[in-house]
Amino acid sequence: MWCHRLSHLQSKLQNLLRGGVTYWAFQQPSFKSLFPLAIQWHHTASKSLNCSWQQHEDHFELQYANTVMRFDYVWLRDHCRSASCYNSKTHQRSLDTASVDLCIKPKTIRLDETTLFFTWPDGHVTKYDLDWLVRNSYEGQKQKVIQPRILWNAEIYQQAQVPSVDFQSFLETNEGLKNFLQNFLLYGIAFVENVPPTQEHTEKLAERISLIRETIYGRMWYFTSDFSRGDTAYTKLALDRHTDTTYFQEPCGIQVFHCLKHEGTGGRTLLVDGFYAAEQVLQKAPEEFELLTKVPLKHEYIENVGECHNHMIGVGPVLNIYPWNKELYLIRYNNYDRAVINTVPYDVVHRWYTAHRTLTIELRRPENEFWVKLKPGRVLFIDNWRVLHGRESFTGYRQLCGCYLTRDDVLNTARLLGLQA
Numbered sequence: 001m002w003c004h005r006l007s008h009l010q011s012k013l014q015n016l017l018r019g020g021v022t023y024w025a026f027q028q029p030s031f032k033s034l035f036p037l038a039i040q041w042h043h044t045a046s047k048s049l050n051c052s053w054q055q056h057e058d059h060f061e062l063q064y065a066n067t068v069m070r071f072d073y074v075w076l077r078d079h080c081r082s083a084s085c086y087n088s089k090t091h092q093r094s095l096d097t098a099s100v101d102l103c104i105k106p107k108t109i110r111l112d113e114t115t116l117f118f119t120w121p122d123g124h125v126t127k128y129d130l131d132w133l134v135r136n137s138y139e140g141q142k143q144k145v146i147q148p149r150i151l152w153n154a155e156i157y158q159q160a161q162v163p164s165v166d167f168q169s170f171l172e173t174n175e176g177l178k179n180f181l182q183n184f185l186l187y188g189i190a191f192v193e194n195v196p197p198t199q200e201h202t203e204k205l206a207e208r209i210s211l212i213r214e215t216i217y218g219r220m221w222y223f224t225s226d227f228s229r230g231d232t233a234y235t236k237l238a239l240d241r242h243t244d245t246t247y248f249q250e251p252c253g254i255q256v257f258h259c260l261k262h263e264g265t266g267g268r269t270l271l272v273d274g275f276y277a278a279e280q281v282l283q284k285a286p287e288e289f290e291l292l293t294k295v296p297l298k299h300e301y302i303e304n305v306g307e308c309h310n311h312m313i314g315v316g317p318v319l320n321i322y323p324w325n326k327e328l329y330l331i332r333y334n335n336y337d338r339a340v341i342n343t344v345p346y347d348v349v350h351r352w353y354t355a356h357r358t359l360t361i362e363l364r365r366p367e368n369e370f371w372v373k374l375k376p377g378r379v380l381f382i383d384n385w386r387v388l389h390g391r392e393s394f395t396g397y398r399q400l401c402g403c404y405l406t407r408d409d410v411l412n413t414a415r416l417l418g419l420q421a
């Protein structure tokens, strides 16, 4: 690794020449005792800004806005927003990252009130806005949630009195759509009222916020208990809480349900906030929560009924978290569709069953169950990455229509309306 050593020497020389900082102690600990003050902090002219920085051998350290941040030099060069490195019209990088010397270090660093100036060995200057660095640093991101949410049980949800949005206002006003999406993002479920009870009007609603995700069930689907497909959903039987399409590599993001007709009894819909239940597991048994995020599982859909032949397999853990902040973003829970477990050895399997039991107990607590009777005119949107659904058995003729939505496009609409998503 002589390139590293060379650049190390170079930067030391450069720093010596301009009397600046060096991290002497990094590779030569003996210097530490000789020059205990060799590591210097640089402060801004205006102390009130409370900003200081230090140049280390392998990273740049910045203290600002009560945050200590550490930046890799290649990262800093890669994130240059100058006109030649970044096209601010397209918001795309022009710089070829592969052309950056992996041992790059700045020649000089200067700080004014709000901006850091790096001059690179080839003379190129990068300006970093201090607030931009805070927002975009790992340390800054680690403390933030990607998606603010209100976790709920039946009481919390009912007390919140979340208003439904009217069909007209949903379709015709940005305000109506925004209110709807805000509630949907916070709670993982939301209702639209006064929708004409047809498949076409349901489709119109769906298209207002997203692209419809076409699947093996079609684009818009329409189902009764006629067992036209090889799945329990197409019967009158009860369905325990679950998320759908666990057997897709990317389970469908959102599910839309509109009950067009029911002449009979039963058939209520059950909704359970999977993230609330998972949070209880995290509090009570953190190592079980962790196991549920680690063990990969297969889910499977095998169908051979009539003309329908399908074999779908999806792999993933029950709980999916972002590794940098441990935020939960997807629960994959469907005991009907879970495939043979053959991805982990027996002892891990046993611990997994224990963890799965703990989660199931939380999911099944009656106080976590929110029951609704879907009726014509009232369309339900469910975040299928968060909220589990189920249904009571029923009698009589029952017709449901709906669709799945692509999650990216729902979030896209939300962001365009100014929501955090």
Ligand SMILES: C[N+](C)(C)CCCC[C@H](N)C(=O)O
Residues within 6 Å of the ligand: 217, 221, 223, 231, 232, 233, 242, 243, 244, 245, 246, 334, 336, 337
């Ligand atoms: C919604 N729709 C009736 C079209 C499909 C139902 C899919 C049922 C499947 N067991 C799953 O949970 O994914």
Ligand SMILES: O=C(O)CCC(=O)C(=O)O
Residues within 6 Å of the ligand: 233, 239, 244, 269, 389, 390, 391, 400
């Ligand atoms: O019939 C219902 O209410 C829901 C059935 C179901 O779980 C589904 O279609 O995904």
Ligand SMILES: [Fe+2]
Residues within 6 Å of the ligand: 233, 242, 243, 244, 389
């Ligand atoms: Fe389902």
